[in-house]
Amino acid sequence: MNHTKREPNGSAVDLMALRHSAAHVLAQAVKRLFPSAQVGIGPATEEGFYYDFRFERPFSPEDLEKIEEEMRRIIATDAPIVRRPLSREAAHELFEKTGEPFKLEILHSIPAEAEITVYDQGEFTDLCRGPHLPGTGQIGAVKLLSSSGAYWKGVETNPSLQRIYGTAFPTQAELDAYLARLEEIRQRDHRKIGKEQGFFRTLDENGAGMVLWLPRGARIRRVIEEIWKTRHDRHGYQYVYTPHIARLDLWKQSGHWDFYRESMFSPMEIEGSEFELKPMNCPFHILIFKEAVKSYRDLPVRLAELGTVYRYERSGTLHGLLRVRGFTQDDAHIFCRPEDIASEIGKVLTLVDEMLLPFGFTNRSVYLSTRPEGSVGSDENWALATGALEEALKNAGIPYEIDPGEGVFYGPKIDMKFHDVLGRTWQLSTIQVDFNLPEKFDITYRDSSGNDVRPIMIHRALLGSVERFFGILVEHFKGAFPLWLAPEQVTILPIADRHIPYARKIAETLEQEGVRVVTDFRNEKIGAKIRDAQLMKIPQMWVLGDREAQDETISIRHRDGQAGGTLPWREALVAIKEEIRTGLSLG
RNA sequence: GCUCCUGUAGCUCAAUUGGCAGAGCACCCGCCUUGUAAGCGGAAGGUUGUCGGUUCAAUUCCGACCAGGAGCUCCA
Incomplete structure (x- = not known):
């Protein structure tokens, strides 16, 4: 050859x-x-x-x-x-x-x-x-x-x-061309941009792998989380909150202490009992499911939480926001009847689209992972669940590949890898069927004939972790977040001190209208203010001087340097609100 | 965790062979009242990541630890 x-x-x-x-x-x-x-x-x-x-x-x-x-x-x-x-x-x-x-x-x-x-x-x-x-x-x-x-x-x-x-x-x-691509990847590095733009820091003082979200990063995170909560409300999820630690016994019962211990922090002793930082949210959600008797009429129960978990990762594997020791999963657990698996997975697939398309993740590869060696659960259950996952993918018209034997020991799963603007792939969404935990915690529901039946549990995360997803977004957008997501949507730049009252009036109105607005009243030339706004990638700069103050207008400049014309500021407000609304509802 | 590299002001970086640590930007104070990517001047800012060692003398050499980076490994 x-x-x-x-x-x-x-x-x-x-x-x-x-x-x-x-x-x-x-x-x-x-x-x-x-x-x-x-x-x-x-x-x-x-x-x-x-x-x-x-x-x-x-x-x-x-x-x-x-x-x-x-x-x-x-x-x-x-x-x-x-x-x-x-x-x-x-x-x-x-x-x-x-x-x-x-x-x-x-x-x-x-x-x-x-x-x-x-x-x-x-x-x-x-x-x-x-x-x-x-x-x-x-x-x-x-x-x-x-x-x-x-x-x-x-x-x-x-x-x-x-x-x-x-x-x-x-x-x-x-x-x-390849070296240029490497340079482009360096320029997009979320650690570099995160520092330049004040999105997040990790400092020696609080330990490796622990993220401090700075105000500008936190604002973006809040927008993501609000969208996430709204969409989950609409899809019939119930939001819950759970603690960061639990008795070690809980982790023993769940099996994590046996199977996952090398990723868990050491237990801490409190008044003679041992407690453990949570590496997962699922046991808590099971306790919530179990807390009251469930009828088949209650199913499916969908419990959702942006739950922060702590996992021990070897120091050499830590990497910016992409690999950390404390992170927030966009987690949910669905408890349903075996016959409802396919329709529930189908709904999750819809939600995946709703969550990820607005961020521009339109390309993806989907993998169905089947039964591995040494797994738990009956052959019938595996066949049923794997078949249900396939059925849901086919119904949704999603092309996929089979990853034989790559399922988790407790059930089959669907993994989705998304492609960013540079064509790099990132594993984001995962949907996993679990036969194991319902068994371990002996959870049941009462069926229509009065029998206690074991529900199926589905773990799913769409973004994976909020930290990691944010890091990927920073690289995807190169720090220039779309208008609807940007930490500041508009900055108001008065030319001279005498324009500050006019600028303040506009800023206050924008704020009341829910636009994220900042002002730059520093004693600087307009060129300097523009430069700084552009480095911070603020989508719109509203410049105003004597002419604008006179006419109740503003002069718009976009962060790419394009002029957006001069127009009455109230019109500009209507336009930007519309643009934000459109961006938010994409997908 | 392992191998190697790195750690100097808030940020980006200097400092000949071991000999009192320096610049730009930012912050603060003035001047200027500014028209679409950096106006000018001044002041201040440091136990050189931490702890220990060698030396008359350590940012510089050695060790440990902490943190970061490139990989390896790991990612039920």
Whole structure:
């Protein structure tokens, strides 16, 4: 299989082979510059390639530059890359001689019947299955990106190696486009924008993975939460509040203490009993369900809560708002009869659309995860629930893929991954059927024949967590939130002090009309006020000076620099209210 | 948690080989009353993440801890 010929437009090259060859060139360059380095493995990846080395010290950025230069030299020589099958013994001898213990380890793990091949390029030979480009010259453009530690074979107890990451493309133009995309991702980083715009902070003082929501971020969060509550009210959910801690016994009964303990904080002792920070909301919702006898007439019971949970995450995994230790799930639990699963899931699917379309998440991939090994629940229940999930997806006309065996141990689930403006995917919504907790807490309802029957429980989150969702939104919108969601919708900018009373009058009216408005009465030139408003990405600037004060008008400027014309301020108020209303009701 | 890197004023960053810590922006005070992306001047701001060690002397060297970053691992 050899499709390495470059097309005239440079696009039809086998990228994986190209990058795999680039990884070999990387290893060759490292061996030339640092002969004592031992090679690990060096595969192509989605976005590039890496190679692992054992070396007496970490590679510095300067090392990477030198290595990259050496790689360019190797590419320039267009050394042929030659496949060479050889016997197991010959291969052993070869890597024994070159002193490559990791290669020997791989060699010995290759099944006896498999053919052994190495690839030669110049003085460098690597144990490899291939395929590769015919020559190093066909690697068009290469760039080393970073280095970091990695365990041999990804096992923590194995030796730690130095991994060098890079990427390669058939043409410089494609590489440049990729690097531009990386830069764009950096520019959108929610941690950077969050700090610049005063959305949130995490500080040493209160510990890792705990988020402080600053006023500007909190305003956006409130809008999201209000929409969320309104939509859930409309869909027949009942909002509840539950505590942040509970007796350890509750978590023992739910099974979390057995199955989820490594993600839970240590218990605290209060007057001789042990209490535990909640990692989940479900046990509380079950207690609420259980609190009064339920009839089939009461079902389905849908309990909703923006519930803040605390989970121990290893320090190295924490990341801005996307991975934290205290976060708020947009949680709900639906208790229903088995025969109602499909219709309840169908309603959740509708609600997913209502919640996520307004934010511009129109593209998604949907996965149905089926029964895993070691799961609880009867075959009949699994078949019933999995069938109900499929039925709901089909009724809703939602295309999906089956993820075999990827369900949770307590039931099948639907996961939805949404695509942001850069095409990155984020797992947001999840809908999970649970046969386990109703059993553990022995919850029942009385059916029409007077029998006590076990309800089915559905866990579902649409946004996932409010913190994470907000972080994704910041990156999605690059900090420029749409008008209906922006922390400040209008800023009023008087040109000189004498216009302040007029500005104040407008601001007060806007506030009364429910528009989020701020004013900038600082003793600054209008250019400075505009600059600051634009950096804060405030959608509309209403500028007013002598002319406007005279005519009861304002001059509108949008945050993209576009002029919005001069018009009577009351008209502008009607227009902006309409624009906000439209934005809120989208989807 | 592990490997490596980083931590200097609210923010973004400087500081030759170890020798009294500096700039821009922001904040505060003045002047200017401003017309669509930064007006001018001044003052103030620090136990260099924390604790310990080496040294006559530590932002600089060493250790531990805390926090951040790139990965690994994890994500029932």
